[in-house]
Amino acid sequence: MSARAQRVDARANRERILEVADEVFGRGGGSASTEEVASLAGVGIATVFRHFPTKALLLEAVLVRRFAGLRAQAEALLGDADPGGAFFGFFRHLVADAAAKIAIGEALLDAGGDQDEAARASAELRRAVGALLGRAQESGAVRTDVELPEVYALLVGTSRVFAGADLGEDVQARALTVLFDGLAPRPV
Template sequence: MKRADARTNRARILDVAEEVFGKGGESASTEEVARQAGVGIATVFRHFPTKAALLQAVLTRRFDRLHGQAEALIGAVNPGEAFFDFFDRLVADATTKIAIGEALLAAGGDGEGEAAQASNRLRRAVGALLLRAQQAGAVRDDIELPEVYALLVGTSRAAAYAYLDDEVRARVLAIVFDGLRPASRRD
């Protein structure tokens, strides 16, 4: 069992790394993480032996957090609103997630570790939200998760790389959401 201070250091390192790599992407450094976390670089490497291991842990935790948020919405009173709100949240979160993912790949990480498993859990939770929204009549029933995920990824990447401001992102999402709704429920 880890000592309390070791657990605290690990959590602080992960919090800071998420922010540092989320803003700086692959150009961010573990030294900057250590400095901002108020620990020595040796402490960072004691918890995470490589930059890739650190990034894998950051991404895994981020996906797990999003998965938990999705799971909490599955029983929502308004499944359509829950689905569309969560889709919006994922798009808004995309810039940081993409920066961390690209930093992981640049650091020699791969797409097969814990982060990939956490991403798959998130995908299944999005699928459950989709199914509930479809059962409620808020989303077309001729759409399946692969199409929704393609729209989610495409919209997320567009928002991240085109640096869409909130107003433009909201209009883009309104168009996407309009296409996901049954014809009878389009605005």
């Protein structure tokens, strides 16, 4: 096998490991194992550790990848013809995605990993949410007297509650409706 083919194979293995690790750690948090990741990715544990020498490095890479993917989704919505629908739909998506993201983040904390890169990726996602919020406000879909810090606090709080409580989809949907009604412009 040529060196180029080996590099392509190594990149494919790395991507497969990250995809599987996202699912495994998103579901199992810190109790999930790198052995399970290796098995489900169809690689040996040595391959996992060749790419990610520690569990913490694997978790950080998974979290960074997840934040980057969410940021890219938000940025893709910036050109949406319905800025309000894009903002509220993405808010819903972030809340629905939160349980796995929280599990991975807590597993990274438990593993004692360096969170600098994850923090930067999270900040980039926050900026993209801010851009969606700004477009929604400009379009008149979101009140203009709220700013990103308040909206992000609502997003994070709602995400944590939904991830940690067994509320049922109907309660979650009604709660989001109430929250979104609070973000709607007030009649003058």
